[in-house]
Amino acid sequence: MSAVQDQAHTSQPAPGEVLLEVDNISLSFGGVKAIRDVSFDIRIGEVRAIIGPNGAGKTSMLNVINGFYHPQEGTITFAGKTRRNVRPYEAAASGIARTFQNVALFKGMSTLDNIISGRTLHMKTGFLWQLIHWGPAEREEIANRRKAEEIIDFLEIQHIRKTPVGRLPYGLQKRVELGRALAAEPKLLLLDEPMAGMNREEKEDMSRFILDVNSQFGTTIALIEHDMGVVMDLSDRVVVLDYGRKIGDGTPSEVRGNQDVIDAYLGVSH
Amino acid sequence: MAGAVAGSGTPEDTFPKLLLRNARRFSARPAIREKDLGIWQSWTWGEVLDEVRAFALGLKELGVKAGDKIAIIGHNRPRLYWTFTAVQSLGAVPIPVYQDAVAEEMAYVLSHAEVAFAVVEDQEQVDKLITLNEELHALTHVIYDDERGLKNYDHAQLHPFEDVQALGRKALAGNASAEADWEAAIAAGKGEDVAVILYTSGTTGRPKGVMLSFDNILISAVNANAFDRLDETEEIIAYLPMAWVGDHIFSYAQAYAAGFCVNCPESPDTVTEDRREIAPTYFFAPPRVFEMLLTQIMVRMEDAGELKKKMFHHYLGVARDVGERLLNDEEVGLLDRLRYRLGEVLVYGPLKNRMGLSRLKVGYTAGEAIGPEIFRFYRALGLNLKQLYGQTEASVYISMQPDGEIRADTVGTPAPDVEIRIDDNGEVLYRSPGVFVGYFKNDEATKETKTEEGWVHTGDAGFFDNEGHLRIIDRAKDVGKLVDDTLFAPKYIENKLKFFPDIKEVVAFGHERDKVCVFINIDLESVGNWAERNNISYASYQELAAHPQVYETIETHVRQVNQDLAQEPRMAGSQISRFLVLHKELDADDGELTRTQKVRRSFIAEKYTALIEALYDGSTEADISTEVTYEDGRKGMLSATLNIRDVERFGTAQMKEAAE
Numbered sequence: 001m002s003a004v005q006d007q008a009h010t011s012q013p014a015p016g017e018v019l020l021e022v023d024n025i026s027l028s029f030g031g032v033k034a035i036r037d038v039s040f041d042i043r044i045g046e047v048r049a050i051i052g053p054n055g056a057g058k059t060s061m062l063n064v065i066n067g068f069y070h071p072q073e074g075t076i077t078f079a080g081k082t083r084r085n086v087r088p089y090e091a092a093a094s095g096i097a098r099t100f101q102n103v104a105l106f107k108g109m110s111t112l113d114n115i116i117s118g119r120t121l122h123m124k125t126g127f128l129w130q131l132i133h134w135g136p137a138e139r140e141e142i143a144n145r146r147k148a149e150e151i152i153d154f155l156e157i158q159h160i161r162k163t164p165v166g167r168l169p170y171g172l173q174k175r176v177e178l179g180r181a182l183a184a185e186p187k188l189l190l191l192d193e194p195m196a197g198m199n200r201e202e203k204e205d206m207s208r209f210i211l212d213v214n215s216q217f218g219t220t221i222a223l224i225e226h227d228m229g230v231v232m233d234l235s236d237r238v239v240v241l242d243y244g245r246k247i248g249d250g251t252p253s254e255v256r257g258n259q260d261v262i263d264a265y266l267g268v269s270h
Numbered sequence: 271m272a273g274a275v276a277g278s279g280t281p282e283d284t285f286p287k288l289l290l291r292n293a294r295r296f297s298a299r300p301a302i303r304e305k306d307l308g309i310w311q312s313w314t315w316g317e318v319l320d321e322v323r324a325f326a327l328g329l330k331e332l333g334v335k336a337g338d339k340i341a342i343i344g345h346n347r348p349r350l351y352w353t354f355t356a357v358q359s360l361g362a363v364p365i366p367v368y369q370d371a372v373a374e375e376m377a378y379v380l381s382h383a384e385v386a387f388a389v390v391e392d393q394e395q396v397d398k399l400i401t402l403n404e405e406l407h408a409l410t411h412v413i414y415d416d417e418r419g420l421k422n423y424d425h426a427q428l429h430p431f432e433d434v435q436a437l438g439r440k441a442l443a444g445n446a447s448a449e450a451d452w453e454a455a456i457a458a459g460k461g462e463d464v465a466v467i468l469y470t471s472g473t474t475g476r477p478k479g480v481m482l483s484f485d486n487i488l489i490s491a492v493n494a495n496a497f498d499r500l501d502e503t504e505e506i507i508a509y510l511p512m513a514w515v516g517d518h519i520f521s522y523a524q525a526y527a528a529g530f531c532v533n534c535p536e537s538p539d540t541v542t543e544d545r546r547e548i549a550p551t552y553f554f555a556p557p558r559v560f561e562m563l564l565t566q567i568m569v570r571m572e573d574a575g576e577l578k579k580k581m582f583h584h585y586l587g588v589a590r591d592v593g594e595r596l597l598n599d600e601e602v603g604l605l606d607r608l609r610y611r612l613g614e615v616l617v618y619g620p621l622k623n624r625m626g627l628s629r630l631k632v633g634y635t636a637g638e639a640i641g642p643e644i645f646r647f648y649r650a651l652g653l654n655l656k657q658l659y660g661q662t663e664a665s666v667y668i669s670m671q672p673d674g675e676i677r678a679d680t681v682g683t684p685a686p687d688v689e690i691r692i693d694d695n696g697e698v699l700y701r702s703p704g705v706f707v708g709y710f711k712n713d714e715a716t717k718e719t720k721t722e723e724g725w726v727h728t729g730d731a732g733f734f735d736n737e738g739h740l741r742i743i744d745r746a747k748d749v750g751k752l753v754d755d756t757l758f759a760p761k762y763i764e765n766k767l768k769f770f771p772d773i774k775e776v777v778a779f780g781h782e783r784d785k786v787c788v789f790i791n792i793d794l795e796s797v798g799n800w801a802e803r804n805n806i807s808y809a810s811y812q813e814l815a816a817h818p819q820v821y822e823t824i825e826t827h828v829r830q831v832n833q834d835l836a837q838e839p840r841m842a843g844s845q846i847s848r849f850l851v852l853h854k855e856l857d858a859d860d861g862e863l864t865r866t867q868k869v870r871r872s873f874i875a876e877k878y879t880a881l882i883e884a885l886y887d888g889s890t891e892a893d894i895s896t897e898v899t900y901e902d903g904r905k906g907m908l909s910a911t912l913n914i915r916d917v918e919r920f921g922t923a924q925m926k927e928a929a930e
């Protein structure tokens with residue numbers, strides 16, 4: 001048995017190619033500068049955390065990446081294609097999926113339907129075909145349902161398959177939302193505070209799912225998180241933002257030792 | 271009966287032989303199903319033979335040999351059931367282990383049994399074995415069913431189930447005589463060989479490994495199938511722990527003997543829904559499951575519309591009058607029959623469908639006493655629910671209720687081929703072909719339990735009533751005496767209290783003391799629902815348990831029990847004097863319950879000494895702080911101040927007056 005024990009959880013930085021490159025991005029709303037000249041990259045297969053105090057520009061950064069906000073300066077290169085202004089659906093089509101800080105599900109629909117809705121981009125047959133529900137449309141629906149069921153199995157939510165998500169507790173809703181993002185089979189998964197408001201047990205479950213998504217599907221993950229313990233355990237590399245500026249970038253242990261980061265979190269006396 | 275006799279001396283006296291027979295006889299019938307990705311997948315007996323053969327030969331390639339012990343750990347999965355037969359076909363011995371046991375608990379069983387291989391369900395179990403690595407010297411290979419999360423593990427001694435089967439298939443393809451050799455080895459197996467070792471959870475001390483032979487298990491299974499006329503068309507749902515003798519007999523032995531189909535639920539959380547889809551014809555559940563089902567129905571009915579509510583209660587009344595008599599084939603008037611028939615269409619049918627019991631032929635409950643009200647409710651609906659009394663050491667069956675002779679408070683007459691006698695001290699002893707071979711590596715315990723003539727001490731106290739039905743009152747060693755020599759049967763008192771839906775668990779004290787006092791655990795679902803409807807807010811179990819109105823309700827229940835006890839001459843002296851409601855639920859993770867949810871009396875007495883003293887020294891409050899174990903094994907402290915209440919006791923004379 002001795003050899004089995006060696007590597008329970010490997011989370012070595014995967015020295016993959018760069019999947020996403022953020023180059024000198026600046027974003028402002030009127031006079032408010034939300035992001036100032038930030039650059040970093042995300043490599044294929046890694047879990048990349050974006051941390052920082054409140055108002056540091058973390059969510060704005062995610063919104064820039066998935067095309068919801070358009071930065072005034074700088075470029076974003078995703079999978080080899082450089083762009084500045086891209087619309088959210090184009091970002092989604094190119095392989096970026098996300099979850100939201102406040103759960104954004106279709107409350108009246110079942111878990112299964114919510115997850116299948118994440119397959120929209122993979123539905124090639126048109127509305128009429130689907131109405132006839134025959135031939136390619138039927139095959140496609142079977143394929144989509146199968147994928148959704150795999151995700152349900154993966155996230156262990158079989159028992160709520162047919163429950164309207166509005167009736168589910170918050171922790172489960174978060175899991176369904178992760179499921180919907182996974183259904184898009186993204187290359188890059190953006191998670192905006194996946195563990196906000198959860199109790200310890202729910203956090204541990206969610207952490208396990210995030211690690212499993214990363215190792216099982218090889219999905220690259222960028223996540224915003226406040227719980228430092230979670231960030232240190234989950235991520236391969238961390239980028240730290242404060243007042244829209246990047247103040248740190250590196251492995252969790254490097255970042256933890258960075259004086260600027262410590263100051264930003266604990267405050268400095270002047 | 272289609273599942274011909276498979277006892278000693280017949281050609282099919284082992285599971286692998288039965289598998290070969292079933293694959294011939296029922297080759298196209300479903301043998302096992304599993305719900306996967308939302309769809310029921312099934313395997314015919316012919317396909318199961320293929321799977322088992324490939325896996326057995328794969329195990330052989332890995333080095334499994336006759337006499338090896340192989341642990342099986344996980345929820346009810348087809349592949350784990352196949353593992354039993356595959357292992358047995360090689361002359362090795364399977365040892366199912368409770369899958370929810372924490373690593374340390376598992377360590378004892380695995381090392382005591384000198385397990386050489388383990389076939390497990392998933393990462394959770396693999397992780398446990400990895401933490402135990404240091405202690406398990408004999409363990410060489412681990413095989414897993416679900417690869418989720420295990421991709422990056424070192425696979426030197428870790429194998430996916432498919433890979434082992436592939437190894438077996440390669441051996442089959444490479445060697446023309448492999449299949450014939452395998453079947454020859456099966457033919458050489460004998461009925462008296464040890465088929466399985468089942469570790470009992472044990473309310474006291476270390477678990478003991480009960481060795482059961484093929485004859486033990488299969489004769490019992492064949493008898494039970496004949497008793498209830500079960501054949502290859504039955505459908506059952508396998509959801510109880512595989513390490514428990516009941517599941518082994520119902521879902522494995524009886525299924526192989528009769529050739530019927532076993533259905534594995536999608537996950538432990540979906541059992542109710544899956545049962546509804548399968549609608550089993552033969553169903554076993556501990557009383558707790560029936561209680562829970564009934565509570566859920568009652569709670570839902572509270573929220574139903576006025577008309578539905580009226581209809582439900584009206585026809586439930588009809589069912590109470592008529593249903594049980596119909597089930598027992600007694601005489602019932604035409605009008606009553608019509609009313610019942612209408613009730614079936616309007617209420618009972620839909621209700622049974624919701625519970626997944628609409629095709630039920632026979633259902634059993636055992637393990638604990640079931641509340642008479644609950645028992646009658648199901649029977650009134652026309653469900654043939656019966657009670658049995660059994661033990662691991664007996665391959666389950668000791669006594670069971672024959673059709674038409676059903677009582678809520680007995681466990682029936684001796685099962686086929688079983689002799690029962692009551693010892694001088696009231697203990698129940700039995701002798702049968704199902705009696706176990708012995709405890710594994712524990713001759714001393716074997717001698718203590720099994721006499722030279724083959725009688726086995728059950729450790730339960732009981733007696734036969736006038737109709738020849740066995741009644742169990744308590745564990746023999748738990749039956750005690752108050753200081754004034756009054757008989758004190760704690761379980762008897764506890765069960766009476768537990769029949770109230772508000773009360774989940776009770777521990778009674780009184781042996782060698784001057785009065786009876788009890789700890790009570792409220793049922794969060796039932797009391798929580800009541801609180802919600804009465805606008806009582808609470809933040810935690812602890813807060814709800816300490817609520818004065820909850821205490822009030824519980825006190826009326828205790829008084830009710832005292833009234834009942836007062837009417838029974840033997841029990842009147844052991845009425846309850848004082849009680850308290852515990853601040854936390856008794857939990858197996860804290861060692862307070864066994865894995866099968868039975869109270870560990872002496873452990874609790876020791877842990878809560880302070881509370882017991884407070885019960886007996888007359889104080890009205892008691893402080894307690896206890897250590898609790900969370901699901902992931904971490905520990906925390908929980909402290910509380912508990913109220914203690916006195917309860918009115920009734921004299922037998924007083925009761926008579928009241929009756930007059």
